[in-house]
Amino acid sequence: MTGSEETPSFRLAYVPGVTPAKWVRIWNERLPDIPLRLHQVTAAEASDMLRAGDADAGFVRLPVDRTFFSAIPLYTEATVVVVPKDHVITAAEEVTLADLAEEVLLHPLDDVFDWDAPPGEPAFERPATTEDAVELVAAGVGLLVVPQSLARLHHRRDLTYRPLTDAPQSTIALSWPEEATTDLVEDFIGIVRGRTVNSTRGRQAEQTPQDSQGARAQPKRPQKATAAGRGAQGRAGGPKRTQSAKPAKRGKPRRRS
Structure with missing residues (x-):
């Protein structure tokens, strides 16, 4: 092995x-x-x-x-634009793509968004990675649009970010x-998914011997008597009647003298 x-x-x-x-x-x-x-x-x-x-x-x-x-x-994830701390965009709490129309936006080769090119003016060349693009933002070359988690991952003291309300999301x-x-x-x-340790995982649980015995031990419900059964047994659930001869006819009572 x-x-x-x-x-x-x-x-x-x-x-x-x-x-x-x-x-x-x-x-x-x-x-x-x-x-x-x-x-x-x-x-x-x-x-x-x-x-x-x-x-x-x-x-x-x-x-x-x-x-x-x-x-x-x-x-x-929320989408943000990474900018230098002294950039004019930092005056707003959130921005739109239209606010970036005249900005140079970096488009790294590992960009996670499914767009042909980000909005704004394209940079001279595409950086190889998001980390490289963050370095270029710090150098004042342009801005960068990323998921918020990547902005936090590549955080720098001289950079900040603002939510981009109408951008694609990841x-x-x-x-x-x-x-x-x-x-x-x-x-x-x-x-x-947050299941507890005792919860099932979607696979059918095997029946335990106790469950099988319990199923066999359940009493059967009494069946309802049919019309034929009632004829033989009398009323449903009652004792069986025996057949006897018809009683003799009674005569008229004699008059007392």
């Missing part, structure tokens, strides 16, 4: 911006003998890793190929190959 067969584990991929610590903690409490191994991957790499079988499940950004993957949407989901829905995957789905 190989080492992986002797010591099974659950491999969980997650994209930047997702914090799986809460679910990992619950897993370790419920399944201490099965280690959970984390793999951080880019949003573009997540589907490839799951498809190749290098992870059992993953926290990904939608959309995914629903002909191959199952997915449970968990939450949708949804985080738990996803796994549909044909590889193992018991461990079901266990993790239960944890993510």
Whole structure:
């Protein structure tokens, strides 16, 4: 036997911006003998890793190929624009895409939004990663539109962000190959959905011997007597009548003299 067969584990991929610590903690409490191994991957790499079988499940950004993957949407993030702290946009509590029409907006190669190009003026070139784009925002090259979790992940003291009310949004989901829905995957789905340790995981529970005995011990309900039965037994539930000869006719009483 190989080492992986002797010591099974659950491999969980997650994209930047997702914090799986809460679910990992619950897993370790419920399944201490099965280690959970984390793999951080880019949003573009997540589907490839799951498809190749290098992870059992993953926290990904939608959309995914629903002909191959199952997915449970968990939450949708707010979208923000990252700006220098002294930028004029910081005077507003929230902004719209129209407010960015004359701004240079950076479009990194790992952008998680499904648009051909962000609004505003395009930058001279596309940065390789969101982290590189944040550095360019700090250098005054342009602004950056990202999910709020990525703005927090790449936080800098000289930068801030404002909600962008009419921009696309990104949804985080738990996803796994549909044909590889193992018991461990079901266990993790239960944890993510908040099921208790005693709740079922969607699989039919086996009947216990006590349940089987209890089912056999139940008394049968008495059957209602049919018309034929009543003819033989009398009234339903009453004693059986015996057939006897007809009583003799009584004569007239004699007159006393």
